[in-house]
Amino acid sequence: MTATAVKAMGLVKWFGEGDVKTYAVRDVSFEAYFGEMLYIVGPSGSGKTTLLSMISGILRPDDGSVLVDNKMIWSLSNDQIADFRLKSVGFVFQDYHLFPRLTTAENVAIPLILRRENWDNAIKTAKEYLEIVGLKERAELTPRKLSGGEQQRVAIARAIAGRPDILIFDEPTASLDGDTGRKIVDFIKKDVLNDRRCIIIVTHDGRIYEYADRIMQMEDGRISGTEQGAPHEE
Amino acid sequence: MKVVRSVKAWLGILRIAYKLLTNDRPKFAALIVGIAFAVFLMVQMTSIFAGILGRASSTVTNIGARVWVMDPAVKTVANNIPMPDYVLDAVRSIDGVKFAVPLYSGGALVRLQSGSYQAVTVVGLDEGSLYGRPELVEGKIEDLYAENAFIAVRDAEFSKLEKPQIGSEFELNDHRGVIIGFAKVTSAGLFGTPTLYTTYKRAIQYIPSSRYTISFILVEPKSNADIQYIQEQIRRIGYIAMTREGFVSKIARYYMFQTGLGTNILIMTVVSFIVGLSISGQTFYTFILENREKFGALKAIGAKGRELLAMILFQAAFTAMMGYGLGVGLCSLLIALAKLRLPNYAASITYINLGIAFIMVVIIAGISSCIGIRKVVNIEPFETFRG
Ligand SMILES: Nc1ncnc2c1ncn2[C@@H]1O[C@H](COP(=O)(O)OP(=O)(O)OP(=O)(O)O)[C@@H](O)[C@H]1O
Ligand SMILES: [Mg+2]
Numbered sequence: 001m002t003a004t005a006v007k008a009m010g011l012v013k014w015f016g017e018g019d020v021k022t023y024a025v026r027d028v029s030f031e032a033y034f035g036e037m038l039y040i041v042g043p044s045g046s047g048k049t050t051l052l053s054m055i056s057g058i059l060r061p062d063d064g065s066v067l068v069d070n071k072m073i074w075s076l077s078n079d080q081i082a083d084f085r086l087k088s089v090g091f092v093f094q095d096y097h098l099f100p101r102l103t104t105a106e107n108v109a110i111p112l113i114l115r116r117e118n119w120d121n122a123i124k125t126a127k128e129y130l131e132i133v134g135l136k137e138r139a140e141l142t143p144r145k146l147s148g149g150e151q152q153r154v155a156i157a158r159a160i161a162g163r164p165d166i167l168i169f170d171e172p173t174a175s176l177d178g179d180t181g182r183k184i185v186d187f188i189k190k191d192v193l194n195d196r197r198c199i200i201i202v203t204h205d206g207r208i209y210e211y212a213d214r215i216m217q218m219e220d221g222r223i224s225g226t227e228q229g230a231p232h233e234e
Numbered sequence: 235m236k237v238v239r240s241v242k243a244w245l246g247i248l249r250i251a252y253k254l255l256t257n258d259r260p261k262f263a264a265l266i267v268g269i270a271f272a273v274f275l276m277v278q279m280t281s282i283f284a285g286i287l288g289r290a291s292s293t294v295t296n297i298g299a300r301v302w303v304m305d306p307a308v309k310t311v312a313n314n315i316p317m318p319d320y321v322l323d324a325v326r327s328i329d330g331v332k333f334a335v336p337l338y339s340g341g342a343l344v345r346l347q348s349g350s351y352q353a354v355t356v357v358g359l360d361e362g363s364l365y366g367r368p369e370l371v372e373g374k375i376e377d378l379y380a381e382n383a384f385i386a387v388r389d390a391e392f393s394k395l396e397k398p399q400i401g402s403e404f405e406l407n408d409h410r411g412v413i414i415g416f417a418k419v420t421s422a423g424l425f426g427t428p429t430l431y432t433t434y435k436r437a438i439q440y441i442p443s444s445r446y447t448i449s450f451i452l453v454e455p456k457s458n459a460d461i462q463y464i465q466e467q468i469r470r471i472g473y474i475a476m477t478r479e480g481f482v483s484k485i486a487r488y489y490m491f492q493t494g495l496g497t498n499i500l501i502m503t504v505v506s507f508i509v510g511l512s513i514s515g516q517t518f519y520t521f522i523l524e525n526r527e528k529f530g531a532l533k534a535i536g537a538k539g540r541e542l543l544a545m546i547l548f549q550a551a552f553t554a555m556m557g558y559g560l561g562v563g564l565c566s567l568l569i570a571l572a573k574l575r576l577p578n579y580a581a582s583i584t585y586i587n588l589g590i591a592f593i594m595v596v597i598i599a600g601i602s603s604c605i606g607i608r609k610v611v612n613i614e615p616f617e618t619f620r621g
Pocket of ligand 2: 620
């Protein structure tokens with residue numbers, strides 16, 4: 001757990017101009033490591049999503065930089081940043097953003113197809129990942145027919161199908177009941193995390209703190225403290 | 235090779251676009267029906283119009299002369315203004331004129347064997363050359379020189395002559411007329427009257443006319459290069475010479491812009507275009523809006539702007555083509571059915587109508603997708619991410 005996966009340096013982001021100018025993130029620096037599950041927690045509006053977006057190539061910071069795989073991602077061209085997101089980052093959005101009109105296998109195949117993989121291979125790979133998340137039998141169904149927890153797992157399969165170095169989860173358990181939420185995070189920790197991968201999770205959900213390797217507290221756009229996660233019995 | 239590979243690379247993305255579009259059955263159906271409806275109306279309107287225009291200049295097409303000389307005030311074949319004989323001599327004396335012959339074209343009332351009266355169009359051909367004669371399907375053209383000889387045209391109006399045979403007689407202003415043959419022509423007339431061909435002399439002898447008798451002078455130039463010179467010379471003597479195409483389009487312009495019929499059809503075409511544009515534009519726009527956050531998610535995952543663009547354009551193009559095909563199919567079917575019931579139903583689908591409808595569909599799809607594209611290409615993945 002030593003190699004650095006993501007290094008954020010002096011990140012700043014504000015919204016609005018003049019009187020309405022508000023800082024969402026003020027001078028945040030931290031590192032996230034391969035093999036670690038890092039939580040970012042904090043009150044609503046403290047800047048967690050904004051920070052997550054800046055380190056994953058979604059939102060351009062107003063100041064500071066992000067180093068991933070020896071590249072300052074915000075110095076790249078827009079196309080290169082899109083490629084960075086496509087190849088190095090896996091996203092699981094809070095409300096999943098699955099395509100209701102595509103089958104789960106097609107949903108999972110999307111990052112592969114965007115990488116110009118041939119359709120049949122992409123679907124085949126997607127099915128392998130659906131098997132990993134335990135949804136092999138659901139490959140031909142549309143996401144609407146699945147439960148919330150199952151949809152979450154489809155979203156996870158889509159995020160990992162491209163074998164990214166960094167996995168980003170924003171509130172992964174917000175719309176799941178406690179039991180399902182814990183099961184999902186347990187699964188992420190056991191089957192998705194490995195030592196070539198770094199997982200960053202933003203959450204409010206105290207019920208899943210036990211899975212964290214490290215917990216970073218945010219308050220009012222700043223990091224107000226970091227603690228090692230509770231040791232979690234295997 | 236490189237092209238093939240890059241097309242292949244896009245196939246998966248387009249396939250996703252295709253599925254996103256067509257898997258939303260009700261919306262896809264609404265899109266296609268909207269476009270098909272617009273195409274249907276446009277093709278229908280323009281083909282009725284084309285049919286009418288084609289018929290309005292049927293005499294010009296059927297006679298087929300390269301150059302037509304007439305009074306400058308003439309707007310259509312039906313309303314010709316007779317010219318004095320000296321014009322014919324003047325035209326004949328112009329350099330570059332290979333030959334020039336008179337043509338008579340006018341309406342008359344014939345009394346049929348049953349005793350009923352029927353309006354007809356009589357075309358009188360130059361005696362010597364019979365220039366502009368129609369193709370006979372029965373009878374011999376030389377018989378036109380026999381006494382009282384007329385040729386009847388077998389078109390949609392033919393039945394109004396009460397099924398004449400060769401040798402059938404009728405009366406034209408107390409003159410006897412005899413049918414000596416039947417002809418076919420490429421274009422049927424607009425005015426719902428049967429057409430009879432005879433010689434120029436007989437025509438002006440049977441049909442009372444004003445002082446002047448030549449309806450048109452048909453000119454064959456020595457070469458195409460002479461046409462312009464001939465036109466200039468004829469303008470000098472106060473008349474006008476038009477090429478066949480020029481005359482046809484003059485007639486078309488007249489019907490298009492100076493008759494209620496043409497203007498109304500033009501307006502209807504524009505209306506159908508607007509209706510189609512609003513139905514399909516609206517539907518496509520809501521389709522894109524509903525998928526906006528999904529497109530945002532694609533962008534967040536790493537799709538580039540041009541990939542989203544390609545997806546939307548593909549969706550628009552695909553829908554447009556399906557709608558176009560359906561609309562044209564529907565229209566052909568309807569016109570075919572109408573022609574079964576009404577033999578002289580004046581509608582013809584030409585490549586030009588199809589082209590116009592195609593261009594309009596492309597514009598509809600283009601405008602609808604442009605509005606959508608702006609919404610999608612400008613989308614900030616951060617918006618999707620924040621939820
Ligand atoms: N597009 C924006 N325009 C204006 N202000 C914004 C925008 N995005 C975020 N903010 C502001 O930035 C601050 C941080 O927002 P952010 O979404 O990062 O908070 P968060 O910690 O993720 O909150 P939550 O736990 O509710 O998701 C908030 O005050 C928010 O109002
Ligand atoms: Mg948030």
